[in-house]
Amino acid sequence: MELETPILEANALYHIYESKAEDGNVVALRGLHCTVRKGEAVAVVGPSGSGKSTLLKCLGGLMKPTSGFVALSGHNMTRLTGGELVKLRQKTVSFIFQEGNLLPNLSALDNVAQPLRHQGVNRRLAIKKAQKMLDELAVGHRAKALPAMLSGGEQQRVAIARALITDPVLILADEPTGALDPITSIQVLELFEELHSKKNVAFLIVTHSRDVAEFADRVLELREGRFVAQRGSDVNLNDLTEGKREIFMDELGTLNLPPDVVVTMGGSGSYRVAELEDGKLTLANVAESTSKIGVLKLVETCPACKFIYQSNEELECPECGSSRPKVSN
Numbered sequence: 001m002e003l004e005t006p007i008l009e010a011n012a013l014y015h016i017y018e019s020k021a022e023d024g025n026v027v028a029l030r031g032l033h034c035t036v037r038k039g040e041a042v043a044v045v046g047p048s049g050s051g052k053s054t055l056l057k058c059l060g061g062l063m064k065p066t067s068g069f070v071a072l073s074g075h076n077m078t079r080l081t082g083g084e085l086v087k088l089r090q091k092t093v094s095f096i097f098q099e100g101n102l103l104p105n106l107s108a109l110d111n112v113a114q115p116l117r118h119q120g121v122n123r124r125l126a127i128k129k130a131q132k133m134l135d136e137l138a139v140g141h142r143a144k145a146l147p148a149m150l151s152g153g154e155q156q157r158v159a160i161a162r163a164l165i166t167d168p169v170l171i172l173a174d175e176p177t178g179a180l181d182p183i184t185s186i187q188v189l190e191l192f193e194e195l196h197s198k199k200n201v202a203f204l205i206v207t208h209s210r211d212v213a214e215f216a217d218r219v220l221e222l223r224e225g226r227f228v229a230q231r232g233s234d235v236n237l238n239d240l241t242e243g244k245r246e247i248f249m250d251e252l253g254t255l256n257l258p259p260d261v262v263v264t265m266g267g268s269g270s271y272r273v274a275e276l277e278d279g280k281l282t283l284a285n286v287a288e289s290t291s292k293i294g295v296l297k298l299v300e301t302c303p304a305c306k307f308i309y310q311s312n313e314e315l316e317c318p319e320c321g322s323s324r325p326k327v328s329n
C-alpha cells in the first residue's frame with residue numbers, strides 16, 4: 001500500500017539564531033524530525049525557550065531553517081521561489097500566533113476578509129464570509145472595531161476567524177487559547193474539533209493547555225530543540241546523558257516513565273511507596289502484582305515518525321532516532 005503524502009514533513013531541522021552579543025549564537029532546533037499526516041492533530045509541548053515558536057515558523061515557511069528540509073503537501077519548501085512559497089502557503093496553511101496576528105489599521109472584518117481578497121475573491125463575497133466567520137466565533141458585533149479597540153480574547157477570536165476563512169488543510173497554532181478565558185477557550189477548541197473531525201483539517205498546536213493536548217491525536221514534547229518524548233511512551237534515550245536522566249512529573253502529579261525503565265522496574269502493576277522524603281520517592285514492586293504484568297512487545301511502527309520497523313533487532317528508529325517503546329499486548 002502506498003503511504004499518503006504527509007501534509008507536513010520535516011527532516012534534520014536545525015535553526016541557529018546568530019548573535020554578536022556576548023551570549024553568542026542560540027541553537028534553537030537541533031536536528032529535529034517530524035511528520036504530520038493529513039487530518040492529524042498534533043500538540044507540541046515543552047518548556048519556555050525549548051524552540052516551539054521557532055519550530056512553528058520554520059514548518060510554516062515563515063522562517064528559513066539554518067539547515068534541514070521541510071515539505072508542505074509534498075513540496076520541498078526550501079526549493080521554492082518566494083512567489084511559489086506564498087502561493088503554497090495561501091492555499092494550504094493558516095497560522096494563529098500568541099499575538100500580533102492582526103493588521104492594526106484594518107477593522108476586524110477587513111482583517112478576516114483579507115486572506116480571501118489575496119486569493120482573488122471579490123470584496124462583497126469576502127466580507128460576507130468574514131462576517132459569518134466572526135459571528136461563529138461570537139465576535140460578529142465587533143466587526144467594525146480596529147484591533148486596538150478589542151480585548152485580548154476578542155483579538156484572538158478575530159485572528160482565529162482570519163485563520164479559518166481560507167479553509168486551510170493545516171493550521172499551525174502557537175498557544176491559540178493562551179489569551180482566552182476558559183469559556184472562550186472551550187468554544188475555540190470545539191470549533192477546532194469540528195474542523196478536525198468534519199473537514200479533516202490537520203493541526204500542529206503549541207500549547208500549555210491540558211485540554212488542547214487532550215484534543216490532539218498525539219503530543220510531542222520538545223526539549224532544547226529536539227523531540228524527546230511522545231505522550232507517555234516514547235523517550236529518546238540518546239538525548240539524556242547517562243546518570244542524568246530526568247523524568248517529568250506534570251502539575252497533576254502524573255509521571256511518564258521511559259519504556260526501558262518500566263521494563264526494568266518489572267512492568268505495569270502495583271507499586272508500594274517504600275520511601276518518601278523531600279525530593280525523593282522510592283517505589284517497590286508489589287510481588288503478587290507480577291501476575292498482572294502483561295508481556296511487553298516492541299511496537300511495530302515508530303510513534304514519532306511512523307517508520308515501520310523491519311525486525312526486532314532495531315531498538316532505535318533509524319528515521320528519527322527515537323527509542324523504540326514496548327507496549328503490553
Ligand SMILES: Nc1ncnc2c1ncn2[C@@H]1O[C@H](COP(=O)(O)OP(=O)(O)OP(=O)(O)O)[C@@H](O)[C@H]1O
Pocket residue numbers: 017018019026027028046047048049050051052053054055
Ligand atoms: N530572534 C531571536 N534571536 C535570538 N534568539 C532567539 C530569537 N528567537 C528565539 N530565540 C531563542 O531561541 C530559543 C527558542 O526560542 P522559541 O521562541 O522558539 O522558544 P519557545 O519554546 O517558543 O518558548 P516560549 O514557550 O517562551 O514561547 C530560545 O533560547 C530563545 O531565546
Ligand SMILES: [Mg+2]
Pocket residue numbers: 052053054174
Ligand atoms: Mg513561543
